[in-house]
Structure formats: C-alpha cells, structure tokens
Amino acid sequence: MTANPRTQIFQVSTLYGAATLAAALDAGRFGAREGVRRILLVSNNAEIPETALRLDAMTGYDRIATRFDEAIDWNEAIHPHHPSSWSPRPEEAPLWQRVFRTAWGLGTAPVELIVESIQVNPAKALAAVFAESTVEVYADGLMSYGPTRDELPQSIACRIRRLLHLDLVPGLRPLLLAEYDVEPELVPDTAFRAVLTEIAEAAGDDRQLAEAAAAEPTALLLGQYLAALGILTADEEEELHVRMLRGAAAAGHTSVVFKPHPTAPARYSTALHEAAEASGVRLTVLDGPLLAETFYERCRPRLVVGCFSTAMLTASVYYDVPIARVGTDTVLERLRPYENSNRVPLTVVDHVVPDLESGEGPAVPGAAPATLTPLVRAVGYCMQPRLHPLLRPETAEFLRALQGEGGAERYFLRERLTELGLPGGDGRRGASRLRRRLVRSGRS
Template structure:
C-alpha cells in the first residue's frame, strides 16, 4: 500500500524509483531518519495524540518522520463512520508527514482480529517497510489499547521497536485487559493520558513497571478549539448551527450499549427516554441528543415522542462530530450520559455540570466481571450525580479520597492474578464496605474476600 500524502502537501517525487523520494531533511543512508507511527481509530484518540505532539512529548517537529496510521475497528467497518470524514480530522492530519490506512494494508483481514503468527512477523515487517517506504529506519510505535489488535499486531510486526501507549478514555484507570507477552511488555515506555480525573493515577500497565505521563490540559483544550473551528467550514455546520439556534441548555449522550450486548435495543431506548424526561424535569426546555455514530436512526423516534409529552424542544445532532465540538460552540448548562468519557470531558475541560442516568443498572448487568467497561462505570457512578435523584448536577472537583481505594479494590477483583499486591487493600476495602454493589457476592466468594453479613 502506498502512503497517502499529508493534506495540502506536494505530491512525492517518484520519477526515478516509483516510490517516494526522501526530501532534503532526511538523514543520510548511513543514519536513517527515525520514524514514529501513531495508530488511531477515533477522533478523540487522534486529538489526544495531537495534543501530545503539540506539547513536545514526542520531540520537536522534524526530528522524526511522523506517520498517522488510521484503523477502523468497527465490527463492519464498511458501514461505520470513517475517521477521515469526522469534522476536524483534516486539521489533526496536518501534524503528520503521511497518513496510512491499516484496513487497506491488511485487507481482507479485520483489524480487530488479525495479527501475524510469530514466525510470519519478520516477513510482514519487510512488507510494511517496503509499502510505507521505511527502509532501515528505526521505528517507534505510539498505539492505543496495546492488549488488543491492531496495536498488538503492530508491536508483533515491529518486534524491536519501543512502544508508547496513549489512553483516550477512563479505562486507563483500570487494570490491563489481557496479559502481554514478555517480548512486548519489555518494550513499553510510558502511558500517556489525559487528566480526566485530577488526582487519580492510571493502573493500566503498572504491573510491567510502566509509568504514566500527563498530556497537558492546555494542549488538549487547544486541539479541541481547533476541531470546533473546523466545524464552521464543514458540511455539518448547518446541522450544528441549527442545533445551536434552538438555544439548548442540555446535551444528552447516546452510547449504543446494545452493540456491546450490555442492554437490549429496547432497554437502551428506554435509557435515552429517561435522559429526556430527567432533563425536562430539571427545567431544560431545549435539549440536544447526540447519538452514537453506529446507532440506528429509528432509536430517536421514542425520544421525540417523550419530548413532545414533556413540552420540550429536542434536536438530534447525528453528524460526524465530536460532542466536544458542541461544547465549544454552545456551552450547555448540563451534559447527561451513562458512562461516556465525553461527560467527563465536558466537566474537566469546559466546566459544564454533568449527570448520569442508568449507570447503576448497567454496572449490575455487566459481565464478565473483568469487562473493562467496569472501570468507567465505577468512576461515573462514584463521581457523577444521578439525574433521577433530584440532586443538582455539579462539576466534579477531582478525585475524592474515596475513589482510589475503590478503584484499586475493583482492579484487584477484575485481575487478581495480575495485581496480587492489591489483595490486602481489597480485603480492607470490601470488609469496610459490606454490601457495596461494586462487589457481587459471587465474585467475593470466588476470590475468598469478606462476604457481607447475612441479615
């Protein structure tokens, strides 16, 4: 697969060899220029990477050749919203020398399932070095979710490359989902993460001695402003402008939990109806609903019916826009969700009060216990006001002292073999919080942890 040139950059010179010629900035053949490959699958993740670059966390511009490797990990990629079509993507892409498409590279394999066999890895590295014009240059990998593909596949192919992991959500505060091979674990350098819960330190990859490094808030805010500015010239601007014109004071976030098998389609529809009802009861007369990009259009019919009954204006904003674009263009007074990272972003980066709906139900329904969604659910359940409780929504003020012990106990119960050193803390926490819903009796019994007293 041939590289895609950076938007607005000149076409590569292929007159002599048929492949892109290194420019004058390239290192000599004896000292090939270092290459950094940044793998992304979401615009939020790409924005995180862009902020890290802008903050100098990967060196100065020009020190390395930077490649943006885009992957579409949806179950059926052909029917999902492509990252390249998202508003603001073009501005993010200008930070890179070239853009590559992982799906095209490994077609017909699926990026979420394909990884080369160990004996095939050297051959695949030769293929990719040729296709991406890497020659013999040293390669650094910057990936999301190293425990799964495509990040794991890349780390297998480039078996000698250092690996930096970036976290684009709340899952970084929980344990590593799967055990990593020693050949990958020994090359991990750091976990880059946003300060979504100030005062809370990620547990991700700590079992391998990997430290965490913050992506500066100011750098991330600047990238979000850049994406919002791009929306003013986008095809979706009319829809966004129309939504803003209704003077909405609340934004509701859909997550399409039915796709994860956590709720049925009917239960998820009811969850969104409860969001509309709760926002209306809290006094919001104009509401915007931002569905998940993969949610079916039919899912919003019941919301309009509920809005009509409640006497409120409901606008559905279903274009390829980050929710953060809406925050920047129209500062709402409330953002409601179940456990979306976009809720926390609203509070931390825009100072918008947030509220949750249905979090406890989803938490109780989640299986298996080690499901990585348990961590964002636990954080939101602990930090965020329940919209249906009648309590005034607020902006959470960082991590309360009670959150870290809870998450460490949950982390142990999720991955006890990975974090045996957390057992004493988990024992103390569970004993001191009998009957807490985060710790089902079945799981406590499996791990020989204190069970709540019978009444």
C-alpha cells in the same frame, strides 16, 4: 531530512484519540519534529468497517492530520483481514515487517510505535510485527483508570516506555499497565483544550451544528452503544435515552440536543421524540460527524447527561459544564463478565457524578474524592487478580469496611468475591473453589 529518518507510527481509531495525540505532540511529548518522519496509521475497528463512519470523514480530522507527514489506512494494508482480529503468526512477523517497510517506504529506519489499547489488535499486531521497536501507549478516555484487559507477552511488555493519558479525574492514578511498572504521564490540559478548540473551528460552516445551535439548547444528552456491546437490549438503551430526556426536562431544560455515539448503529424510533413532545421539550438530534466537544465549544450547554461516557468528564474538566448520570445502576447489574473493561469507567462515573433521577443537582465533580482511589483499586483487583496480586490485602480491608456500610453489593458481585475468597462472598464455597483451583494447578 535524511534518507532513512527515524519513524514514529501513531496508531489511532477515533478522533478523540487523535486529538489526544495532537495535544501530546503540541506539548512536545514526542520531541522535536526535525529529523523524524511521523505516520498516522488510521484503523477502523467497527464490526463492519465498510458501513461505519470513517475517521477521515470526521469534522476536524484534516486539522489533526497536518501534524503528520502522511496518513496510512491500516484496514487497506491488511485487507481482507479485520483490524480487531488479525495478528501475524510468530513465524510470519518478520515477513510482514518487510512488507510494511517496503509499502510504506521505511527502509531500514528505526521505528517507534505509539498505540492505543496495547492488549488488543491492531496495537498488539503492530507490536508483534515491529518486534524490536519501542512502544508508547496513549489512553483516550476513562479506561486508562482500569486494569489491563489481558496479560501481555513479556516480549511486548518489556518494551513499553510510558502511558500518556488525559487528566479526566484529577488525582486518580491509572491502573492500566501498572503491573509492568509503566509510568503514567499527563497530556497537558491546556494543550488538549486548544486542540478541541481547533477542531470546533473546523466546524464553522457545519449546517447541522448551526441548526442545533439555533434551537438554543441548554442540555446535551450523550448516547452510547450499550446495545451493540450486548450490555442492554436495543429497547432498554432507547428507554435509557428517554430517561435522560425526562431528567433534563424535570431539571428545567426546554431545548435539548441528543448526540448518538459515533460508532453506535443507526437505530432511531419515535420514542425519544414522543417523550420530548410529552415533556414540552424541543429535541434536536445531532448525528453528524462531530465530536461532542465541538458542541460544548459552540453552544456552551448548562448540562450534559450520559450514562458513563468519557465525554461527560470532558465537559466538566475542560468546559466547567455541570454533568449528571442516568442508568449506571442498571448497567452495573448487567455488566458481564466481571472483568469487562467498561467496569472501571462505569464505577468512576457512578461514584463521582450526581444521579439526575435521584434529585441530586448536576455538578462539576472536580478532583477525585478520597473514597475513589481505594474503590477503583479494589474493583481493579477483583477484575484482574492475577495481574495485581499485591492489591489483595488492601482490597480485603476495603471490603471488610464496606460490609459494615452495606455498600459492597453495588460494585462487587457476590459470586466474584466468593470465587476470590474475599469478604462479602460465601467463605465456605470460596475456600472450596480455591482448593479445587490449587489441585488443578498442582496437576498441571
């Protein structure tokens, strides 16, 4: 290896994201390893990182880390700042680059950045520090199908070369970064599944997983962190989990595992256990440092239930496990603001995954139905109209057709349609708001 080899910095905050990167590396998406120094830059973005589970404590992390020359802790590098809030002032960015080049032994080597969520920190901060570096973005879940959360500075947008993503909804094209003509590129299914198998093998002696498997569960319930995000109250989220359990019991499952989200606060009451006892269901809580996919690999469930977790689609796409949703209607009503980045993942799951409580049987959704792409593009436009102005005509046409079917109110808030002057809103109020906005724009 040369004295100053070309360096690739892979920024990661979740094991699922690290698995996505590992699969892309194994599939040759980042070229040959020879002559390249690869750094895994680990960030803990939890609200209170000191109390959250560290990525390097997750089962299977060590296997992933072998693909890199070294791992660096981003939280330590910028201490005492928080990864989600710290970004260098423009005039300080060159100084910070010198600091990191010295601390990480980069010398004068060219640096390539591979980051997640480029619209927010820490990815945005890294792109600002290494201002001359190329940028590649990878998406580790359903959010790749939604629009970019915020408009990017042109100094960053012009450097993004591609978007790597998993084929979680075959046939659906990501909206993320589409406004900058960034081409999406699939991480091969076979490579990702092989990495998941590798991670599961690392859990071979995990006591908690062995105990869960001994219960011979046939269904897995996926918790999320909706209360922590302020979407539901803690009691409402707990009731959501109870509904999942009752739905699984009604479908005939007598041994069920509950898997809390890795970043969700540790808050349990007796409600879920009481519901299990009342339903005659054996309940096991699997709250160890494991991916849900490790459970799929080891226990082969016949049902996975969630609200709108990415792990639901992983179960169906990579393991052919039937899936079902619970509570998406409630979350659709509560989700604010309209441009909340969870809206497209929620819309996708609500549209393609059967509702467990409505009598629909669980299913493996398969390829995206013809109705999904126009729906996602219309929701995406309503979320970020400034970033996707060319989607307005087709969105208006889609909404006019939807009005005739009486389904617009499920995915589109009337207030939002009014604000944008689209079918389904109050036309007169929308026109008035539009005139006021144009007047303000003219004055500025």
